Amino acid sequence: MLGTLYGIGVGPGDPDLLTLKAVKVLKRVAHVFAAASSKNDYSVALDIVREHLLPDTPVDHLAFPMTFNSDSLEHAWNANCEKVVEILRLGKNVAFLTIGDPLTFSTFIYLLRKIRERLPGVTISIVPGVTSFHAAAACAGLPLGEGDEVITVIPGAKGVDRLKEVAAYSDNVVLMKTYKQFPRILHEIEEAGLKDRCCFISRCGLDGEIVECDFEKLSQIERPNYLSLIILKKRGLEP
Numbered sequence: 001m002l003g004t005l006y007g008i009g010v011g012p013g014d015p016d017l018l019t020l021k022a023v024k025v026l027k028r029v030a031h032v033f034a035a036a037s038s039k040n041d042y043s044v045a046l047d048i049v050r051e052h053l054l055p056d057t058p059v060d061h062l063a064f065p066m067t068f069n070s071d072s073l074e075h076a077w078n079a080n081c082e083k084v085v086e087i088l089r090l091g092k093n094v095a096f097l098t099i100g101d102p103l104t105f106s107t108f109i110y111l112l113r114k115i116r117e118r119l120p121g122v123t124i125s126i127v128p129g130v131t132s133f134h135a136a137a138a139c140a141g142l143p144l145g146e147g148d149e150v151i152t153v154i155p156g157a158k159g160v161d162r163l164k165e166v167a168a169y170s171d172n173v174v175l176m177k178t179y180k181q182f183p184r185i186l187h188e189i190e191e192a193g194l195k196d197r198c199c200f201i202s203r204c205g206l207d208g209e210i211v212e213c214d215f216e217k218l219s220q221i222e223r224p225n226y227l228s229l230i231i232l233k234k235r236g237l238e239p
């Protein structure tokens with residue numbers, strides 16, 4: 001008898017944005033996994049849920065490389081998958097924690113794919129989470145979409161190449177993962193004529209939260225925190 005794998009979205013930072021369902025599941029599972037960068041062992045997702053875990057619940061970090069190199073990713077995720085499979089094979093229920101929502105630019109997606117391949121009959125249950133950009137929009141008081149408006153969400157690192165193309169058909173654009181190429185992203189925003197229509201939100205709901213819509217101030221930031229995104233509103237930032 002295999003255990004169940006729960007993919008749990010823990011929201012973007014504020015522990016009050018954890019869903020009741022996530023809390024209920026966390027109290028039931030026998031083992032918790034959280035992703036961590038291979039460079040450090042720190043998991044924001046784990047910090048968010050820590051107070052809800054039973055004191056003796058084992059917690060393991062799954063290291064994954066922050067890279068686009070498909071061989072390194074494949075290798076890391078095969079190893080991570082085996083650790084989860086081992087516990088599921090003991091018949092224990094497992095939770096994998098992920099920031100925001102588990103099916104939105106999340107490490108859970110790699111795990112889901114791998115586990116489905118390795119254990120085709122396993123039960124997988126996914127608990128959605130409040131996404132970073134929904135929380136960020138609330139934090140900045142910016143409507144993400146209304147009426148006929150089109151909303152597009154793009155990953156900043158590579159997606160910024162397509163900003164002009166995307167902005168041509170979208171009323172509102174969310175740029176995620178802005179930390180890597182921040183100066184380039186700002187350049188593209190300026191080129192697209194949107195510099196007075198963008199708002200930067202960093203560490204929403206966490207210590208060091210920043211909401212900054214002044215482009216000149218943003219230009220002074222070299223490399224923002226990993227947990228940062230930009231909302232662009234073509235019709236302007238006024239509600």
Ligand SMILES: C[S@@+](CC[C@H](N)C(=O)[O-])C[C@H]1O[C@@H](n2cnc3c(N)ncnc32)[C@H](O)[C@@H]1O
Binds near residue numbers: 013101102175177201
């Ligand atoms: C790997 S993605 C995770 C997305 C997440 N699954 C979601 O549903 O929002 C990481 C990116 O999410 C965004 N992010 C996550 N938490 C955030 C926060 N508290 N404040 C601002 N941006 C955040 C940042 O753009 C960050 O680089």
